[in-house]
Amino acid sequence: MRELIVDLGDRSYPIYIGEGLLKGASSYLLKHGISKKSPLLIITDAQVASIHLQPFEAELQAAGFRTASAVVPNGESSKSLSMLESLVTKALEAGLDRKSAIVALGGGVVGDLAGFVAASYMRGIKFVQVPTTILAHDSSVGGKVAVNHPNAKNIIGAFHQPELVLYDLQTLQTLPPREVKAGLSEVVKHGLIWDERFVDWCEEHADKLLALDPDSLGYALFKGCSVKAEVVSRDERENGLRATLNLGHTIGHALEAVAGYNELLHGEAISIGMIGSAKLGLRYGASDEVYEVTKRVLAKCGLPVRLPEHFDTDVVMEAMMHDKKFMEGTMVFIVPTAIGKVEIKPDVPVQWVREIVDELKREGDQQ
């Protein structure tokens, strides 16, 4: 079992990573101040519920917790204000009070949604994260929670830190292969922005990670969470450094906004976005190696590095203009300068970005 602390002063919290942690979930909750006197609401999605909800809820109830649960449809469309309203209805019916907690059992969508319910219900109650995907290692650190608006992703949200994160590696064993790959995208990102040796490690262990080797997976999640925790503890409210975590996300979010249903998972879109960022790095004078390594490690993790040709560059650019990193009329990008190092470029020419989106559709043709 690995443990790390996200250091945020009086909002600090632990992340536990290990096999079979859900079997002892109640003791972790009790250790971190979750009260049995007030009901809990477990929020999960249909896919996770079918495997994990019953045993998880039974374990908590056996320990004396009063629990209610809400199962939302799989996928990003559940991150809506109308779903927030339904979940608040559920919380009211279950009698959640100010000392209650919301438990997110699932991946990033469930974490973001349940986290925003916890952040806004009665102006903020406790929140516990139980991630069941690799991708969720990212959203389980740092307290960013949100729902989507029809015109913009994650635009309505809050910073709301959990009391604890309980990462049971066994829940990852049932992940579909495509989600495993997509999850590794943010793991690699944490290496690319902060830790050259971890990038090398990812490249060397990509096969084991794809095969869900528990020890490799545990280490990768621990390292990914550690990098993110380090960044977030230095800049909780994203005044500077934290923005580096958005590597690949400006293009990635635009691609997600434009893509058809299920065409691009978040991690896949971010992978293509990181290739775009590496290309931007070349224009700012980074060595070819930075671009080559970025591409190689993502490809080894089974991630896409090329944008399907049918994406219309104009439409992608339009979607990007809605992105919240478009600040005061200039485009802000996170750009790699070396492996494990990035810089915030506050005034990237829009024309460069447009050219790179075009290039991404030809990626691999001429190299």
Place this chain on the structure above:
Amino acid sequence: MRELIVDLGDRSYPIYIGEGLLKGASSYLLKHGISKKSPLLIITDAQVASIHLQPFEAELQAAGFRTASAVVPNGESSKSLSMLESLVTKALEAGLDRKSAIVALGGGVVGDLAGFVAASYMRGIKFVQVPTTILAHDSSVGGKVAVNHPNAKNIIGAFHQPELVLYDLQTLQTLPPREVKAGLSEVVKHGLIWDERFVDWCEEHADKLLALDPDSLGYALFKGCSVKAEVVSRDERENGLRATLNLGHTIGHALEAVAGYNELLHGEAISIGMIGSAKLGLRYGASDEVYEVTKRVLAKCGLPVRLPEHFDTDVVMEAMMHDKKFMEGTMVFIVPTAIGKVEIKPDVPVQWVREIVDELKREGDQQ
């Protein structure tokens, strides 16, 4: 011009109270870090917009601010998630970014709604309060912002402090008499929980307040804001002391939830609620004088002290059970023990509350 600081560490902010402040609004905004580079969104209601929006917006634009405005229907029903979504659409269309601010021009409804937009848009942007009612002196201190859920008032919200509050007494001159009275309810409440001399002052100056005498009004708002600022700065997140500000609100909110459209304004419901709390005080051994003074000062301010008989006690009790101050199975009430002093009673028998709701319908019959 009066000025006070709400002391909340690095979230401290000033409240300016005076005549004609809106004419110089832009200089106050600039002084407190609101940037001209990013667009502002002014949120107001139809009634306030018809009088104040055009000159206010013109003043800001003349100073070089880029502004957009959104006018919501008058009244509590605008505090909804669907209105939040519309306002976020507006914010996106107007190009608001992370350095933008939301300006609330209006009363408590506009402040709560606009404040929650500011709290959640891009996970929190700057917020400026320009209250145009007496009641809003209350909501302009302390950062409580929220929208309603169909089953519960203010249940979806946040703590989000403004950058500054600009209180122009001239905007109060056009208030309908009923709103003037209702607004005084929270002013009197601030005396009742904290400052016996201010309660006496309110009783003596009730006539001047009802006649909108600027000097009396300025002093009353300054005192009301000061008490609230003092309480909030000692307990921003409502772990204890801040709950005393809920004097009269447990019954009051239930009455509002049950009342028909426009039957009870918030201040009127709270007035009846405070009489209920004073009656509860009697049961806990407070002197008759506490109850008598409470009733006298509220009546002198033209506020109702009796619950209309058609209110069904069962329905009122049911509404109260949904209130968020109903914690861990016990009923929590704020109870006056002397004039200017209250205590938090965490375990009030539900039966007592029921009897008091009944008594409130006969209030005045036997005294």
